[in-house]
Amino acid sequence: MCGIVGYIGNGNVYDILINGLKRLEYRGYDSAGIALVSESGDLNVYKTVGKVSNLENFCAGKNTDAKLGIAHTRWATHGEPCDNNAHPHFSEDGNLAIVHNGTIENYQLLKDALSEHGCKFYTETDTEVLVQLIEYIKNENKCELIDAVRSALKQVIGAYAIAVVEKNNPNQIIAARKSSPLVVGIGEDEVFLGSDGTPFVEYTKDVVYVKDEEIVIIRRGEPLKLVDFDNKESKVNVDRLQLSISQLEKGGYPHFMLKEIFEQPITLTDCIRGRVVNAGEHVMLNGVFSNIDKFKEVNRIIIVACGTSWHASLLGKSLIQDMCQIAVEVEYASEFRYSNPVITDKDIVIAVSQSGETADTLAAIQIARQKGAFVYGISNVVGSSIPRETDSGTYIHVGPEIGVASTKAFTGQVMVFTMLALSVAKIKNTLSDETIRTLVNWILKIPSLVTETLNLDDQIKRLSLIYTYARNFMYLGRGYSYPVALEGALKLKEISYIHAEGYPAAEMKHGPIALIDSEMPTVIIAPKDHLYEKIVSNVQQIKSRGGSIIAIVTKGDTVIKELADHVLEVPEVPECLTPIITSIPLQLLSYYIAVNRGKDVDMPRNLAKSVTVE
Numbered sequence: 001m002c003g004i005v006g007y008i009g010n011g012n013v014y015d016i017l018i019n020g021l022k023r024l025e026y027r028g029y030d031s032a033g034i035a036l037v038s039e040s041g042d043l044n045v046y047k048t049v050g051k052v053s054n055l056e057n058f059c060a061g062k063n064t065d066a067k068l069g070i071a072h073t074r075w076a077t078h079g080e081p082c083d084n085n086a087h088p089h090f091s092e093d094g095n096l097a098i099v100h101n102g103t104i105e106n107y108q109l110l111k112d113a114l115s116e117h118g119c120k121f122y123t124e125t126d127t128e129v130l131v132q133l134i135e136y137i138k139n140e141n142k143c144e145l146i147d148a149v150r151s152a153l154k155q156v157i158g159a160y161a162i163a164v165v166e167k168n169n170p171n172q173i174i175a176a177r178k179s180s181p182l183v184v185g186i187g188e189d190e191v192f193l194g195s196d197g198t199p200f201v202e203y204t205k206d207v208v209y210v211k212d213e214e215i216v217i218i219r220r221g222e223p224l225k226l227v228d229f230d231n232k233e234s235k236v237n238v239d240r241l242q243l244s245i246s247q248l249e250k251g252g253y254p255h256f257m258l259k260e261i262f263e264q265p266i267t268l269t270d271c272i273r274g275r276v277v278n279a280g281e282h283v284m285l286n287g288v289f290s291n292i293d294k295f296k297e298v299n300r301i302i303i304v305a306c307g308t309s310w311h312a313s314l315l316g317k318s319l320i321q322d323m324c325q326i327a328v329e330v331e332y333a334s335e336f337r338y339s340n341p342v343i344t345d346k347d348i349v350i351a352v353s354q355s356g357e358t359a360d361t362l363a364a365i366q367i368a369r370q371k372g373a374f375v376y377g378i379s380n381v382v383g384s385s386i387p388r389e390t391d392s393g394t395y396i397h398v399g400p401e402i403g404v405a406s407t408k409a410f411t412g413q414v415m416v417f418t419m420l421a422l423s424v425a426k427i428k429n430t431l432s433d434e435t436i437r438t439l440v441n442w443i444l445k446i447p448s449l450v451t452e453t454l455n456l457d458d459q460i461k462r463l464s465l466i467y468t469y470a471r472n473f474m475y476l477g478r479g480y481s482y483p484v485a486l487e488g489a490l491k492l493k494e495i496s497y498i499h500a501e502g503y504p505a506a507e508m509k510h511g512p513i514a515l516i517d518s519e520m521p522t523v524i525i526a527p528k529d530h531l532y533e534k535i536v537s538n539v540q541q542i543k544s545r546g547g548s549i550i551a552i553v554t555k556g557d558t559v560i561k562e563l564a565d566h567v568l569e570v571p572e573v574p575e576c577l578t579p580i581i582t583s584i585p586l587q588l589l590s591y592y593i594a595v596n597r598g599k600d601v602d603m604p605r606n607l608a609k610s611v612t613v614e
């Protein structure tokens with residue numbers, strides 16, 4: 001959460017920082033601020049509650065001349081979103097300004113100690129404590145900023161990506177990271193900082209992914225320098241940023257979410273590309289292929305993830321169990337990390353995360369590694385922390401997902417799980433060549449079948465008007481459709497703020513059926529699969545209690561069509577591939593309901609795209 005940007009160079013500092021913040025708004029958008037150091041050494045800080053556009057309005061007419069600057073868009077952790085708690089934060093003497101993404105866990109202890117030395121605090125944030133600590137050390141020891149930062153960070157427990165600037169020094173930015181992302185962009189005579197590469201993609205593709213406990217010393221006219229907390233210098237490895245500016249634009253769609261829903265035929269093609277081998281005979285993921293023995297001998301697979309990635313993981317479990325006959329468990333990363341899990345070196349832990357930066361998933365990876373497991377990552381963001389912390393893995397390659405509600409990443413994750421299960425089945429010989437070939441052929445057809453499913457757009461737009469003001473929704477599915485129900489409910493609640501419950505359809509009679517009445521619409525995911533007859537009974541149970549039903553059914557369905565109030569027909573695919581198809585109408589339904597309700601679809605309240613705090 002929170003996005004940070006920094007810039008030193010000869011460009012327009014203010015414009016570069018503001019544009020950078022807009023790109024990072026997906027990380028948090030409750031307040032924003034900027035610190036600018038002018039040629040003569042003045043340090044000007046402007047900050048305000050609300051989005052970056054508010055900050056722009058606030059800065060209009062103010063002095064924004066600068067030689068360097070740092071900026072921040074916030075997702076509040078300590079202290080309510082307000083002007084005062086917005087970053088950057090000053091040290092007490094006003095000489096230092098800091099931006100911070102993360103949380104300082106021992107901030108109260110540090111604050112108490114600093115208070116005893118007479119420090120005064122003006123905000124409720126943990127970040128202000130850090131900048132005060134840096135100032136205190138700097139003044140006490142009469143040392144350079146870099147030495148004060150090193151020393152302060154040794155005392156800090158928590159997660160952070162920070163950037164610090166000082167008054168009277170228009171030539172230096174000090175930055176550092178631990179457990180929160182930080183990327184440096186290296187241009188000609190200019191250096192950029194960002195929580196990811198999006199703020200500076202149009203200026204440079206040369207990037208340095210800062211590692212944990214590394215401090216970055218950026219000085220005008222000098223090469224970039226990386227040191228650890230003991231001042232030991234490390235090598236600067238320059239990578240290439242795999243991102244283009246067009247991927248960060250809406251391309252004519254009113255929202256990123258709608259663009260991303262409609263991109264899915266392309267993103268699924270990209271996800272499959274290069275992975276179907278031997279003229280369509282089978283698929284092979286490199287990460288599996290280069291670790292054949294691990295997958296052949298694996299005793300158990302444990303999948304860890306959060307949110308939508310957790311829903312994709314539930315589907316991963318079914319796919320791997322069905323195709324490879326390996327026992328699979330799925331855990332919320334946040335529970336797994338504190339559960340004292342029993343793991344051996346015969347287990348594989350698969351960590352799934354679109355952003356590759358989710359704090360709980362990263363912590364789960366660390367525990368799994370400590371216990372000797374082989375850790376495999378499934379992620380979207382190239383160069384993010386999770387791919388770097390895992391032993392091997394697969395990128396879903398769906399391009400940047402900007403809308404906070406995950407759509408194309410979900411279908412990409414499910415597709416990767418499908419290919420992973422088929423790769424392992426091939427290695428372990430748990431599926432016949434004929435079955436693998438048939439499924440691979442279906443995989444190749446999926447992008448065009450998704451296009452066909454997207455033709456439901458108009459019908460769903462009209463349908464959404466009927467349910468715009470529903471106060472509750474139930475989502476039901478069985479087997480492969482159960483995680484789709486969970487995902488459908490999550491999509492609706494996060495962007496429309498309507499309460500929605502996802503349930504395994506048969507569990508309904510053990511309690512939730514009490515909620516069914518004419519005010520409670522149920523979305524039921526009922527493609528033709530081996531549980532179809534069972535779900536027909538569930539539909540009847542709801543109907544006989546006066547509930548209205550929106551059913552996602554296979555084209556040509558006649559039975560549920562008779563019972564349901566509305567049906568959305570999707571193309572027929574093998575059971576294990578139904579989730580990719582049936583999730584599409586649910587994405588559209590939540591999108592249109594949220595739009596009808598006038599909600600900020602791409603930046604829903606209280607949420608952020610990348611959850612880098614516990």
Ligand code: AGP
Nearest residue numbers: 307308309353354355358405406
């Ligand atoms: C999905 O719509 C949500 N925004 C959220 O649940 C998300 O999937 C979760 O925070 C995990 O993120 P990750 O995939 O980047 O780890």
